[in-house]
Amino acid sequence: MTDKPRLTALRLHKALHPIWKNDPGWKGRFTTVNNNDIGTMFILGATGMFLAGGILAMLIRAQLASPRSVFMGPEVYNQIFTMHGTIMMFLFAIPFFEALTVFLLPGMLGTRDLAFPRLSSYGFWCYMIGATIMILALVAGVAPDGGWFMYPPLSSSAFSPGINTDIWLLGISFIEISAIGAAVEVVVTVLRYRAVGMTLDRLPIFAWYMLVVAVMILTAFPPMILGSLILELERAFDMPFFQAEHGGDSLLWQHLFWLFGHPEVYIIFLPAAGVISMILPVMARTTLLGYGWVVAAAISLAVLSFGLWVHHMFTTGIPHMGLAFFSAVSTLVAVPTGVQIFAWIGTLWKGRPELHLPMLWILGFFVTFVMGGLTGVMVAMVPFDWQAHDTYFVVAHLHYVLIGGYVFPMIAAVYYWLPVLTGRKRFFRMGEVAFWLVMAGFHGTFLLLHWAGLLGMRRRIDSIEAGSGWEGINLLASISGFVLAIGFALVILDVAVNAFVAVRGRRNPWNAGTLEWATPIPGPAYNVASIPVVASRYPLHDNPGLPVQIARGEGFLGNPVRNRRETLAVSVARAEPEFIAVFPQNSIIPFAMAVVTSVMFMAPVWKWYGLMLASALGVTALAMCWAWQGGSRRDEGLLDAGRGVSLPPHTEVPCPPGWWGSLFLLLADGVLFGSLLFGYAFLWTVAPNWPPPAILEPGGLGPVLAAGGVVLACAGIRLADRAIRKAGVPWIRLGASLAGLAALGAAAWTVFGGTTHDAHAYDATLWVIAGYVVFHAGVAGLMVLFLMARIRAGYVSARRFGDARVVRLWIDYAALTAILGLGAAWLPGWLA
Amino acid sequence: MVIGGTTPLMLAGCEDRLSALHPAGPAAALIATLWWVMLAGAAAILVLVLVLLALAFRRGGGPSAGDSRGEAVWIKGLGLGFTMTVLAALTAWGLWIGERLLPRPGPGVVAVEAQGRQWAWRFTYPDAPGRVTEGALHIPAGRPVDVRITSADVIHSFWVPRLAGKLDAIPGHVNVLRIQAWAPGEYAGLGAEFNGPGYRRHHFTVVAHDAAAWDAFLAGETP
Numbered sequence A: 001m002t003d004k005p006r007l008t009a010l011r012l013h014k015a016l017h018p019i020w021k022n023d024p025g026w027k028g029r030f031t032t033v034n035n036n037d038i039g040t041m042f043i044l045g046a047t048g049m050f051l052a053g054g055i056l057a058m059l060i061r062a063q064l065a066s067p068r069s070v071f072m073g074p075e076v077y078n079q080i081f082t083m084h085g086t087i088m089m090f091l092f093a094i095p096f097f098e099a100l101t102v103f104l105l106p107g108m109l110g111t112r113d114l115a116f117p118r119l120s121s122y123g124f125w126c127y128m129i130g131a132t133i134m135i136l137a138l139v140a141g142v143a144p145d146g147g148w149f150m151y152p153p154l155s156s157s158a159f160s161p162g163i164n165t166d167i168w169l170l171g172i173s174f175i176e177i178s179a180i181g182a183a184v185e186v187v188v189t190v191l192r193y194r195a196v197g198m199t200l201d202r203l204p205i206f207a208w209y210m211l212v213v214a215v216m217i218l219t220a221f222p223p224m225i226l227g228s229l230i231l232e233l234e235r236a237f238d239m240p241f242f243q244a245e246h247g248g249d250s251l252l253w254q255h256l257f258w259l260f261g262h263p264e265v266y267i268i269f270l271p272a273a274g275v276i277s278m279i280l281p282v283m284a285r286t287t288l289l290g291y292g293w294v295v296a297a298a299i300s301l302a303v304l305s306f307g308l309w310v311h312h313m314f315t316t317g318i319p320h321m322g323l324a325f326f327s328a329v330s331t332l333v334a335v336p337t338g339v340q341i342f343a344w345i346g347t348l349w350k351g352r353p354e355l356h357l358p359m360l361w362i363l364g365f366f367v368t369f370v371m372g373g374l375t376g377v378m379v380a381m382v383p384f385d386w387q388a389h390d391t392y393f394v395v396a397h398l399h400y401v402l403i404g405g406y407v408f409p410m411i412a413a414v415y416y417w418l419p420v421l422t423g424r425k426r427f428f429r430m431g432e433v434a435f436w437l438v439m440a441g442f443h444g445t446f447l448l449l450h451w452a453g454l455l456g457m458r459r460r461i462d463s464i465e466a467g468s469g470w471e472g473i474n475l476l477a478s479i480s481g482f483v484l485a486i487g488f489a490l491v492i493l494d495v496a497v498n499a500f501v502a503v504r505g506r507r508n509p510w511n512a513g514t515l516e517w518a519t520p521i522p523g524p525a526y527n528v529a530s531i532p533v534v535a536s537r538y539p540l541h542d543n544p545g546l547p548v549q550i551a552r553g554e555g556f557l558g559n560p561v562r563n564r565r566e567t568l569a570v571s572v573a574r575a576e577p578e579f580i581a582v583f584p585q586n587s588i589i590p591f592a593m594a595v596v597t598s599v600m601f602m603a604p605v606w607k608w609y610g611l612m613l614a615s616a617l618g619v620t621a622l623a624m625c626w627a628w629q630g631g632s633r634r635d636e637g638l639l640d641a642g643r644g645v646s647l648p649p650h651t652e653v654p655c656p657p658g659w660w661g662s663l664f665l666l667l668a669d670g671v672l673f674g675s676l677l678f679g680y681a682f683l684w685t686v687a688p689n690w691p692p693p694a695i696l697e698p699g700g701l702g703p704v705l706a707a708g709g710v711v712l713a714c715a716g717i718r719l720a721d722r723a724i725r726k727a728g729v730p731w732i733r734l735g736a737s738l739a740g741l742a743a744l745g746a747a748a749w750t751v752f753g754g755t756t757h758d759a760h761a762y763d764a765t766l767w768v769i770a771g772y773v774v775f776h777a778g779v780a781g782l783m784v785l786f787l788m789a790r791i792r793a794g795y796v797s798a799r800r801f802g803d804a805r806v807v808r809l810w811i812d813y814a815a816l817t818a819i820l821g822l823g824a825a826w827l828p829g830w831l832a
Numbered sequence B: 001m002v003i004g005g006t007t008p009l010m011l012a013g014c015e016d017r018l019s020a021l022h023p024a025g026p027a028a029a030l031i032a033t034l035w036w037v038m039l040a041g042a043a044a045i046l047v048l049v050l051v052l053l054a055l056a057f058r059r060g061g062g063p064s065a066g067d068s069r070g071e072a073v074w075i076k077g078l079g080l081g082f083t084m085t086v087l088a089a090l091t092a093w094g095l096w097i098g099e100r101l102l103p104r105p106g107p108g109v110v111a112v113e114a115q116g117r118q119w120a121w122r123f124t125y126p127d128a129p130g131r132v133t134e135g136a137l138h139i140p141a142g143r144p145v146d147v148r149i150t151s152a153d154v155i156h157s158f159w160v161p162r163l164a165g166k167l168d169a170i171p172g173h174v175n176v177l178r179i180q181a182w183a184p185g186e187y188a189g190l191g192a193e194f195n196g197p198g199y200r201r202h203h204f205t206v207v208a209h210d211a212a213a214w215d216a217f218l219a220g221e222t223p
């Protein structure tokens, strides 16, 4: 009786393993699309970047230890601090929580992988290649040197002629791809791929946080990507977006950057808060106090964080009434933060907290983060910020929130989930020593630096001068900085040692209630042998036998007869089984595409535009191969999903995963477009030297082409969609849609004819708007051609029309943005 | 106001040329007061949080009250009520201070012009056309001065920590900062926005004159 379940579990494992396993050998590293492997590589990569950023921090502290310890000139120092900030923010902080999420999320949700496994792989490789390029640039001495927020005109070609700035703009934009990709994945995974019965109010709290964070990434990164794009256009082709004498405005950059930069801070903090909300109740042997309140706090934090970017610009001369609004919102954002803090303390009161190592780090978080939050409220006070801005007060503040509010919780997370990560139990006590070194080192480094800032120590100075009054503080900060570094090194060493030599632990050592503890450790490639059914937030507490039931295949899809990678998609709110998603095989395409994409992004650094175009074609070709791989040439009908339920495969549902992915990608794209229109309006109303000397004449041809194009494109795809569902032949209708898109592109092209790209910021902006329309018409056109090829090859039928729906979405988007964009471009001409 | 800003200075030691906490004018004094009050308030809140945290470990895990009571106390009471009250009061005060520091027209206001460039400052005086000084800004003591700040190249920031907060010099824009020195003397000024390799040495001095010396300066005498 007791042996039997084990036997079936083993047999199930033997059936699932070959389906989900990696290619053998080192090749498997490059072709894997499995979240466990990609998560692990991602965590290692991000940790490596933390070390790199940490080494730079030590160089900074060595330079600033005393007036006599100067060993770098300003040219080198400026690269060092810029790269320290850039690496820590873009190459460590964001990737590390993404890595953790890639690793943990499927297990927590009780599903088999993330929604788009190949996208995980592509994102990871983009990150790894981009990070390597940035580090190489640093080693070669051509690293960016304008500070991590790269204000023009200092970063414009007139004042930064070298390739340093181009490397930053293009390299960081390239790396953002991985963030956007991961965000699309997380949203779709949390919404569609969960255990059955895991309704939205039963989501593990971390999944809620990550859902919020992912939506924030999709809405916060695009302004910055746009900013980088137009700054690069200015540098490469003299399009004067930021040059005051030609109607540009350097403040536009600041708006775009901080529209990203402030939400970014919460993008970094919220995952940490999610981690705490998971770990802290377990450490206190209780459940989270006020789950609904905490979710509401996270959401309101996300919303508010988009309304306060101007607090980074209090000293730019914006009218005080405007500042008052942003100051008030900035303090308001402290309310949901307070709600979370007190919910956590209340949780501790409710339970019986135990001082395990993860808890120790969370206590370190409390002390440090609360202090950082309080100084944050201080700098939200406009008059105080006028003094504190750009001094070491801000440097100290930001490290209190970033290290206290992010790094400490992440270390807690690593220790807490270490059994899941490596399947082993902690053995040595090095962790506690490391903790105390870090705490002492951290506060020793940064506490008094607040004071130095108020004594007039500006951030980013390349050395400290004798007689300044803050030499003592800096010496202490540098010594403590090295203690801090030793502490962090010990943490990494401790984790590494534990991963390799400690004894194998038991499953679920903390007695947690969430599903990531239900699988054997280390987790198998398929994560769960069958998709469980849950009835509360803490399924393992309700039913300690759940892990065995999952392993025996008693959940959904516990019988892999179809011999392919399948997982279950559920309805968004109520988590009822909806369809069977078939996941892709191992593939080298994501890696290859990441390599070619990196060439596409880096070629313009040296102005190799031919190479850039060639690799753009390469990316397109690879993307088509990628998309071609999915799908099926025959109707399968309802399939047995286990537990007596039959479901269609994803190819036979109206909104397949690709449709959902497109939807959220277009959300990001739409924010980018919105930022572009914002920039246009901003320049028109605020920038000096407007209105422009010459305004575009709309003429008759452009508007007619645009109107006709929109009608033809949208109607064509709709009629084609209908024809496909009736098993009809859609060629003519698709052809009409294609012609419509071509007309749209041509309409936008007339804008290029009527303006001169480098004459005025107005012309430059119109070029970008028109370019945006042309690009999207082109992408949608390619998709129509792709759809035609798919129809010919038999991938589309009256039941399998999901591809057509995806194409329709993109065409609608292209049409909508064309109307808005071209309308905005022609409006001044019409009014004049 | 003035007193509030100056008393705690004794803590600051002697190296205070650049100290925002050693005010020599009304704006810096007001802000310094704001800082000391915020510091005290922040310390009190920090202690409160830490005590609550420590007590969570002290209570030997008595029977816990229901979640709804917990939510009322911790989330509605402390999380919403407490934070909102403190923040609303602070924000209102902060804005009131901000309003008082604005360059409002009034009797006796002097206008000067400051132009930042890599890596120097150039000052001109509408009251003495043609008069240009490099690296030193001359003002009358005891009178409000509006500095019209511009840039010749990249973004800079004009900052005299002992007199007032900073304000950026942005190409294509003119920003106006109100400063005032209580007494004649020299006050260190800084470029406070990173602007390239020469950033550390982007200094200047503000020289505040008594009425007679100011008149002499305007009349063209070298100070």
Ligand code: HEM
Pocket: A054, A057, A058, A060, A061, A081, A082, A084, A085, A086, A088, A089, A093, A147, A148, A149, A395, A398, A399, A402, A403, A406, A407, A445, A458, A459, A460, A461, A481, A484, A485
């Ligand atoms: C390992 C311990 C660390 C030390 C000792 C350290 C030290 C410093 C110092 C002294 C500066 C000021 C540089 C300057 O203004 O010239 C700085 C800047 C900065 N640090 Fe760190 N840091 C550490 C870790 C981190 C971490 C973990 C993050 C983020 C997650 C971070 C993010 C930043 C950022 C964004 C800047 C601003 C860079 C800029 O001004 O462009 N640092 N750091």
Ligand SMILES: [Cu+2]
Pocket: A261, A262, A265, A308, A309, A311, A312
């Ligand atoms: Cu911010």
